[in-house]
Amino acid sequence: MKMKRKRAAGRGRRKKEILEKNGREKTEKKTLDIKVQPELETNTEFIGKLLGDSTDVVTRHFTIQYAPDRKAAVIYLDGMSDSKAIDLYVLKPLMLDAEKIRTKTDLWHMVDQSLVQVGETKVTEKMRDMVDSLLSGDALLFVDGYAEGMVINARGWKQRGIDTPRSENTVRGSREGFTETLRVNTALIRRRLKDPDLRLKDLKVGERTKTNVAILFIEGVADEKLVKEMQNRIEKIKLDGVLESGYIEEMIQDNTWSPFPTLQNTERPDSAVAHLLEGKVVVVVDGTPHVLVAPAIFAQFYFSPEDYFERYLIATFLRVLRLLAFFIALSLPALYIAFIGFHPEMIPSDLAIAMAAGRSTVPFPSIVEALVMETSVEILREASIRLPGPIGPTIGIVGALVIGEAAVSAGLVSPLMVIVVGLTTISSYGNPSYNAAISVRMLRFPLMIAASILGLYGIMLFLMLLLLHLIKLESFGVPYLAPFSPLRLSDVKDSLIRIPWPWMKKRPVIFRPEDEKREEVEGKVVAEGNQ
Amino acid sequence: MQKETSRSPDLDKISPYQSFAILFSTMLGVGVLSFQREIAKEVGPDGIWTILVGGVLILAEVWLLTRVMEKYPHKNLAQFGEVFFKNRPRPWLGKLVFLPFALLVALFFFAASAVVTRTFGEVLISTVLFRTPLEVLMLGLLGVGAAVAGNRPQVIARFNEFVFPILLLPLPLYLVSFLQEGNLDNLFPLFHLNWVKLLKGVAASTFAYAGFSVIVVYMGYYQQPKKAVKPHLWAIGSVTFLYWIQMVVAVGVFGRAELVQLLWPTLDLLKVAAVPGMILERLESGFLAIWMVAVFTTIINLFGALVDMVVTFFGMREQHRKWVALGLLPVLYYVSYWPANLNTLFWWNKWIGRSEPLMGLVLILTFLLFAMTKRGKKGGKQDVPSA
Numbered sequence: 001m002k003m004k005r006k007r008a009a010g011r012g013r014r015k016k017e018i019l020e021k022n023g024r025e026k027t028e029k030k031t032l033d034i035k036v037q038p039e040l041e042t043n044t045e046f047i048g049k050l051l052g053d054s055t056d057v058v059t060r061h062f063t064i065q066y067a068p069d070r071k072a073a074v075i076y077l078d079g080m081s082d083s084k085a086i087d088l089y090v091l092k093p094l095m096l097d098a099e100k101i102r103t104k105t106d107l108w109h110m111v112d113q114s115l116v117q118v119g120e121t122k123v124t125e126k127m128r129d130m131v132d133s134l135l136s137g138d139a140l141l142f143v144d145g146y147a148e149g150m151v152i153n154a155r156g157w158k159q160r161g162i163d164t165p166r167s168e169n170t171v172r173g174s175r176e177g178f179t180e181t182l183r184v185n186t187a188l189i190r191r192r193l194k195d196p197d198l199r200l201k202d203l204k205v206g207e208r209t210k211t212n213v214a215i216l217f218i219e220g221v222a223d224e225k226l227v228k229e230m231q232n233r234i235e236k237i238k239l240d241g242v243l244e245s246g247y248i249e250e251m252i253q254d255n256t257w258s259p260f261p262t263l264q265n266t267e268r269p270d271s272a273v274a275h276l277l278e279g280k281v282v283v284v285v286d287g288t289p290h291v292l293v294a295p296a297i298f299a300q301f302y303f304s305p306e307d308y309f310e311r312y313l314i315a316t317f318l319r320v321l322r323l324l325a326f327f328i329a330l331s332l333p334a335l336y337i338a339f340i341g342f343h344p345e346m347i348p349s350d351l352a353i354a355m356a357a358g359r360s361t362v363p364f365p366s367i368v369e370a371l372v373m374e375t376s377v378e379i380l381r382e383a384s385i386r387l388p389g390p391i392g393p394t395i396g397i398v399g400a401l402v403i404g405e406a407a408v409s410a411g412l413v414s415p416l417m418v419i420v421v422g423l424t425t426i427s428s429y430g431n432p433s434y435n436a437a438i439s440v441r442m443l444r445f446p447l448m449i450a451a452s453i454l455g456l457y458g459i460m461l462f463l464m465l466l467l468l469h470l471i472k473l474e475s476f477g478v479p480y481l482a483p484f485s486p487l488r489l490s491d492v493k494d495s496l497i498r499i500p501w502p503w504m505k506k507r508p509v510i511f512r513p514e515d516e517k518r519e520e521v522e523g524k525v526v527a528e529g530n531q
Numbered sequence: 532m533q534k535e536t537s538r539s540p541d542l543d544k545i546s547p548y549q550s551f552a553i554l555f556s557t558m559l560g561v562g563v564l565s566f567q568r569e570i571a572k573e574v575g576p577d578g579i580w581t582i583l584v585g586g587v588l589i590l591a592e593v594w595l596l597t598r599v600m601e602k603y604p605h606k607n608l609a610q611f612g613e614v615f616f617k618n619r620p621r622p623w624l625g626k627l628v629f630l631p632f633a634l635l636v637a638l639f640f641f642a643a644s645a646v647v648t649r650t651f652g653e654v655l656i657s658t659v660l661f662r663t664p665l666e667v668l669m670l671g672l673l674g675v676g677a678a679v680a681g682n683r684p685q686v687i688a689r690f691n692e693f694v695f696p697i698l699l700l701p702l703p704l705y706l707v708s709f710l711q712e713g714n715l716d717n718l719f720p721l722f723h724l725n726w727v728k729l730l731k732g733v734a735a736s737t738f739a740y741a742g743f744s745v746i747v748v749y750m751g752y753y754q755q756p757k758k759a760v761k762p763h764l765w766a767i768g769s770v771t772f773l774y775w776i777q778m779v780v781a782v783g784v785f786g787r788a789e790l791v792q793l794l795w796p797t798l799d800l801l802k803v804a805a806v807p808g809m810i811l812e813r814l815e816s817g818f819l820a821i822w823m824v825a826v827f828t829t830i831i832n833l834f835g836a837l838v839d840m841v842v843t844f845f846g847m848r849e850q851h852r853k854w855v856a857l858g859l860l861p862v863l864y865y866v867s868y869w870p871a872n873l874n875t876l877f878w879w880n881k882w883i884g885r886s887e888p889l890m891g892l893v894l895i896l897t898f899l900l901f902a903m904t905k906r907g908k909k910g911g912k913q914d915v916p917s918a
Contacts, residue, residue, distance in 0.1 A: 342660065343816040454671060455660060456820040461675050464827055468679050471689045485693035487548055 032128045040144035044073050047140070050131060058083075062091065064143070065098035067107055071144040080137035082156025089117040090141065090152060108146045116141065120153035132210070162188070165267035165289075167434055170306040177267045182212050182286035188269040189216060189284075193276060197221070203234055205285075206242040212286040213248065216272075222279045223512045226476055230281045230294060245285040245292050252294075254474055259439040262475035264296040271305040279513030295476035295511060299483075299495050301436035302326065307498055315498040323496060325430030328423060329440050333370045334451035334459050336420045340366040342455030361411030367452035369413055373421045374444065376403075381425070482510040544754035547762045549688040552695040553749055553832055554593075554766035557742040559698055559773070560829030561650040562884070564795045564822070566739035566774065567781035569881070571790040574732035576717065577724050582778050584729070585736030586771030592891050593743050593767055597760050599898040600750045607751030609633050609844035611898075626844070632897060636747060637840050639883070639890055641859075643741060644833040645867035646879050648672055651826045653873060658798060659816045666868070673864055676827065680834035681856030683849070684752045687835040690828070697824050701801070702773070704814070705780045708804035713783035738884025739774055742829055743767070744891055748836035751843075834863070 032050075037043055044059055051057050056078045064070050074090060076083070093115045101110055112123055124130060125148045130140050137155035162184070165177030178185045186200055201215040213234060217227050233252040242248060245265060254262045266272055267289050272282050275293045283292040302322045307315035339347055340355070347355065362369060380399040384392045400422070407413045424444070431437035443466065450458035473480035483491035491508045493499045507513045545553070570578035603611065612629030652669045660668065679690060724732070746763065753759055781796045784803060793799050798815045811817060838856045841847070847855065870876040 345813040346811045346816050348810070348812045454663065454667070456816055457655060457660060457668070457823060458671070460820050460823045460827075461671050464675050464824075465678060467693065468675075468682070468686075468690065471693065472682065472686055479689070481689075481693060485689045486546060487692055 032131065034127045035125045036127055036130070036142070036147050036149045038145055038147045040071050040073055040142050043142045043149065044075065046127070047075055047131065047134070056080075060091070062095055064094050064101065064107070064111075065096060066101045067098070070107060073142050074139055075134060075142075076139035076154060077134065077137065080157050081139050081154040085118070085154050085156060086139050086152075090139065090154070093117055108143060108148065111141075111143060112150065116150065116152060118152050118154065122151040123148050124151060125149070135210070136212075159184075167290075168266065168268050168271070168305065168432065170304060170309070172309045173305055174268065174270045176269055178269060178272075178284075178289035178291060180287050180289060182214060182284055185269070185284045185289070185291065186214055186216065189272055189276070189282070192269055192273045193218075198276070201227075201231065203231070205234060205237050205239070205248065207238075207240045209241040209243065211242040213242075214284045216276060216282040216284060218276050218279070221277070221507070221513050221515050222281055223514060226279075226295070226512070227281055229476060230283065234283070242285065244288045245283065245290050248283065248285060249292055254476065258469065258473055259442055260298065260470070260473065260480070261301070261435045261439065262294075262296055262473065262480065264293040264300060264433065265290040265435070266293060267291075268305055274305065274308060277518075278507055279511045295478040297475065297478060297482050297510065298470060298480050301433045302431060304432040308501075312498050312500045316496075319496055319498065322430050322432070325427040326440060328427035329430070329437075330444055331447060331459065332420055332424050332427070333374055333444060334447040335456075336417070337366045337370055337448055338451040338455040338459055341452060355414065355416055358414040358416055362414050363412075365452070366417075367448060369417050370420070370448055371445070373413060373417055374424070374448070377421050377425050378441065478510055478512075483508070543685060545685060545688040545749060545752045546692075546754050547758055549692045550746075550749065550753055550759060551762035551766045552691040553688055554743060554746060554763055555770055556691050556695060556698060556825060556828035557745050557832040558740055558766070558770045558829075559825050560742060561647050561654065561826055562739035562741060562880075563774075563777065563825070564650075564654060564797045565877075566736065567778055567796040568791055568793055569735045569738060570732060570778065571782065571787050573735045574724060574728055575787040576719060576782050577721055577728075578732060578736075578778050579718065579721070579775070579782060581724075581729060581732035582736045582739070582774050583771060585733045585740060586767065586774070588733065589737070589740045589743060589888065590764060590767045590771070592888055592895070593746070593763050594760060595895050596744075596746065596891055597750070597763050599895055599902070600747065601756045601759055602902060604753070604756040605751060607749075607839065607843055608636055608747040608894075609840045610751065611901075632894065633840060633844060635890060636744065636894070637837055639744065639887065640833045640837040640840070641863065641866070642879070643883050643887075644676075644830050644837065645863050645869075646876065646883055647826060647829050647833070648676075648863070649867040649870060649876055650880060651823070652867075653876065654795060654798075655819065658795065659819055669867055670864060672823075672827065672830065673860055673867070676830045676834050677856040677860045678853075679831040680838050681853030682835070683852070684749055684835060684839050687831055688749070688752070690831065694824050694828060697821060698828075700821055701818055702776070704801055704804050704818070705777060707806055708800045709780040709783055711805070712803045713780065714786070715783065717783050717786035718779065734885055735881075736774075737888055738881055740767075740770065741884045741887050742833065744887055744894075745832050745836045747894065748839050749832075834859070 034046075037046075040061075044061075048057065048059065058074075058076050058078050060074045062072055062074075064072055072094065074086060076086060094111065098115060100114055101107060103110075112121070122129075122133075130149050130151060133151040134140050137157060139152045139154040141150040141152055159181050160179055162176050162179055164175045168177075176188060178188060190198065195218060197219045199217055199219050203213045203215065204210050205213050215227065215230055215234070230252070234248065237248065237251045239247060239251065249261075249263045249265070250256070252263070264275075266275075272291055272293065276282055281294055283294070285291070302319065304318070307318065310318075340359070344352055359366075364372075377400075380396065384396045384399075387395055404413075404418045404422075408415050408418055428437050428441050431440065447459060447462050450462040452458075454461065470481050471479075471485055479486060482488060483495055488508075488510055490506065491510050493504060494508060505518055506516050507518055509516065567578070570582060574581050606613075609629075612625035612627075612633075648669050651672065652665050655668050656663065656665055679687060746759075750756055750759060777797060777800075780800060781790055784800060785793065785796065790796055798818065801814050801818050804814070834856070838852060838859065841855050841859075842849075842852050870879055
């Protein structure tokens, strides 16, 4: 009884706290939801206080020429806005070239219509809009006596130029990669896809970071439900900060527990456009060059953009190679363990004798040998990424060659194990996408353990479980193993093989495009234009 | 965190190709490893054509079963009682009347998956994993099997669909061993049979064809039940053809006298095959690993059908499906551990093979009977609107 009361009291206190907190938030919101006041000082002071008199807030008070009684102020964030542009096209016309004001028209009207010489401006009375714009890099203009303010687009911060995509190297194809700025990225896509049906939907994610996110799709090609689903999932995100598209990926992915990614990311505009043309949705996130693509199927992580640029035979050959690399990366160490421990009769006798000689000094069972070697290679790889540029490869060579060689001659590891580890590592790099490669690298370890318990039979049992997981997995309603399970013969044309472009007349049906034919797009646009 | 998404409608149904894969991989099970011996024991080289006769008989039976089942689309065996007794005042009566049939089929699925598990366990410890305890092998197989069988039949169908091509991988090896070691003299003399022997030979081959009755469950989930005949016949036809090849190869390579002595003739065939330039020697372990897939699909299809019957019969919710599978797992394990030795096991194998065609006949006749009475009722009931 007592306990109950106590707990109830505790609950009551917590409720109170929550209420207080909510109340505080509400008052904060209320203060932001005010209108711009006619008095200039009130407005500038309000903004100054709101930003806590941060040092990067620049407030410039000045007097408009030919209207000495009218005080005005420009507010912007140092470093976020292009101060030169503000000087030249906002301050200079108002301070020096304001002759037009002498005509008897309204001052605010003249400022808006002919004095501020910037392309994108917006007049508003809502303080919230103004503050949001200020924080995004716009400049604000207030004039004393008017209960409105002007948002002037003067965004101009230092940004990285367009660079070659680092994570997706190709021999042939565009060298342009996405940058950290959302608008640059959408422009890169727009430049390659001059389709009036290309749609952009802007969203803001992150309570505090207020990160701009754009959903891109081609209307009439992408499934409407898919677009809506994507929008819903992104709108539901409750996070205070979104610094990279990975935050969004984890919040909207279909299965949190899966080792396999259900959204693809790419740094290449050409690749993003190709996905759009297949009826997928692309999500561009401000602040990262990696855009998200959904839905994603398993096979897609083994495609390189180059597959579509090189001739189809080359592409098909490379895809078969990658499949082989996938299996080597996944199962070679496990097979080694299974053969040594359970099925030595399968190894050709000459090789078996050589292997036995190589292993004769090794004091551990093959599973320990393999685990130690594979783990150290993973550490080596991780270390070489973190090492400063020029040292990386050197350490890699020292680690792999010197330590490997020494381990063999010390009799700690058998020579064949070194070969197995080397092949596995190289094969895991045969995968064009980094995140899918990591999942294979991780799955190698449980597979090795399964092999050490039951040999080939254990490997098969584990693969069956893995297959079950893959079959159940879906990405935005598209089965992950499509087009093989469920089988869509028409989509096999672009899976393990790639048929020549002249025969690829239809988009893959697994992504449920609204317009299945690839070639009639142009005709359709013209027809609509004529109407 | 599974998100709610609009699934494509064809994901919720079993496509014709998937139904082909289900039937094919259910029938292709442990029988493949030893059916040649059983047949050769009875009829010798004549097994080459008695296996075809057996295939045709099964084909006819599956055709009949499919035609009867397709009259009641999107219903499986456990729900049939409700269909027949839909307009009666007491719907549970239908369930009760149909309970013996459902129990019979469920019992068959249960026994078949237990025997298949045990047989494959015996294969493994007698050929590859000599020192591993049988318990571990069977529990591993059943455990992973339960994980798959605890899913909707559509998922099981996609599983079958994906692994189907793997089942065809060993085929070239048979041909290689026949080309290298085969002796046409072993295939003769043919047609030295009387009727009794012929019947015995056909009965012996039914063991290899066991498992076709899973369609009574999976047909309830077909996309186009009316078009089920074609994939079914194709499946039986392909299995028959595959068995025929294996029979010819086994008889051709070993001859009758040697064949009846071999425990697992198919595995011995692979020992015979030696392709020059092959990276690996002695392929039977590798073959068994691939063959595990075939056995595994047989187990999950039978086990999955059993689970689905339980779930639909009691009208359970979808989330409980995996618990049903998990609950059946220990019982299944216990039963599969029951036969004391290989002899008893083979006896069970034989009887499961023989009982299935009979069970199929019983089902066909019952369905026809119920359908006929229903049609009669319908004719007389025109003036009474159904509730």
